[in-house]
Amino acid sequence: MNTMATIKPPSPNFSPLKQSIPSLTQPWISCKLPIATDSIAAAFVSSNSNRERGHAAVSVAFNPSGNYELSLFDDDEENAQKCPPPLPPTEGRFEVVIDNDIILRLDLTPFHTATGIASPLSVEPKEFLERTIGFTINYTKEDPNDPRELSEYGEIRLWFVRLDAAYPWLPVLLDWRAGELARYAAMLVPHQMSLKMGVVFNPEALELFVMNKVFIVYNWLKQQNVPKPRLRASDMARMLGFGIGDELFDLIDKHPFPPS
Secondary structure (H helix, E strand, C coil), X not given: CCCCCCCCCCCCCXXXXXXXXXXXXXXCCCCCEEEECCCCXXXXXXXXXXXXXXXXXXXXXXXXXXXXXXXXXCCCHHHHCCXXXXXXXXXXXXXXXXXXXHXXXXXXXXXXXXXXXXXXXXXXXXXXXXXXXXEEEECCCCCCCCCCCHHHCHHHHHHHHHHHHHCCCHHHHECHHHCHHHHHHHHHCCEEEECCCEEEECHHHHHHHHXXXXXHHHHHHHHCCCCCHHXXXXXXXXXXXXXXXXXXXXXXXXXXXXXX
C-alpha cells in the first residue's frame, strides 16, 4: 500500500493547534497548513508509517498552473511569505452577495438568485465546476472599531451553517483559487485569530470537517456522473492541507451508502 504523504517527526517549534491561513479580510489561498495525523484520517494519510503516530506539519501551496507543491516543516518565515499572492476571483463566477439584513434573516434567496440553484436536486454541476461560486459579504459592523474578522461574527457563521446544511456538497463548487474554500471552512470550523498567522483552526475540528466533506462530495459527484470524482474530492481536501488516498475511496465504493 502506498503512502499518501511523507510524514516526519514534529519539529521542536511545531504547534499542532495552528493552521496558518492569511486574513479573512481579503481573498486568499491556503499557504501553510500544519495538520495532526493521530486521528481518524491518519490511516489514509500515512498508512505505511512504522513510527509512533504523532503530529506532522504539511505545508500546501496551490500553483496557479493547476499543480500542487508539497513541502515539509518550512518554519522559515521569509520562505513562508513567498507563497503566491491571492488570485483574483475567477472571471464570470457566480457571485453571491449578502448583507446584514440577509444574514440576520437567514435568507438564502441571494444564493438561489445568483446561482439559479432552486433546490439541492436541481443542480447541473458541470457549469458550476467551470465557473465556480464566490461570496461578497457586505457586513456593516455596529461598532466600526470592532476588531473581529467576519468569521468571528456568530450571525454570519450561522448564515453559512444554514447554507451548508441545505447544500452540503457546495465546497466542491467554490472558487478555490481565490480562497473561497478556506474562507468557507473558516465560517464552519472552530478557530481563533492570530495577528501573525491569521486563522488558527482547531486541527481536529478541521480534520472532521474535511473528512465529512470528502464523503459527501465524492458520493454527490458520482451520483451526478462527474468525471474523476476521486480526483476532485482529493483536490478539495488537499486545498485544506489533507492528502487523501485511494484506500479511502476503495472502502467507500466497497460499502456504498445507500446500499446498492
